[in-house]
Amino acid sequence: MAPHLQADEFFSSLTDLLAKTTQKSRGSVTLSQKPLIDNITTTQPSILIRATDGNTSAPRTMKDGKVVKTKASKATKVKFSTVVPADQLEAFYTRYAEICKTGMTGLKKRDRKRKAKGKSGAKAAKA
Template sequence: MLLSNEQYLAQLAEHLRQLQGKGASSLYLSQKKNPVFDDEQNAKPSVLLRAKNGANWKISTVVNAENFTDFFGKYAEVCKGGMIGLKKRDRKKNKKKKKAPSASTA
């Protein structure tokens, strides 16, 4: 669902608040150059942002070049505020698996 920039930020903030109360869940954030810019010569540069939680919740918005700096300042605040309850990923297990004992013959 394509939303305005303010609606996108409001719904993203609300969804992040809901996820903090749950145990294990994922939220995927993505951004890319708006494909419409490639197709039309008169189109101004813009960025397409998407947020989704699996298959049951999806939102997106298009940010124009004029609003880019202001929007991403607000976007960073929303993301940082919603990621307070996250647990840092434990990478020690992966490192142990990759470091297999090597047989050295001298």
């Protein structure tokens, strides 16, 4: 497993990953976080933050009508992480939120119009 990045390296890698995904106009970026309990006596644990591209650039092939990833796809997956100590969380989350917001500018707005549910839904709406 790759070593954890420093906060500045993590932010630059995350910015690059979000930019690449936006430029491709397809793909996903998965962000996760969890407490890292390294010492039972601490009141607030450190936080492990992970980011991955979900293997969006991996070559894929069709077999029997299903999408199958090739073995070479594992090498192209982008994964990185950082550990944030409890005393630095506020400053980290401020910068983290800014980077995530700027990286989401390429997202499409969700269509909130409700579609008719067929004949049974239309009858219930008229009654």
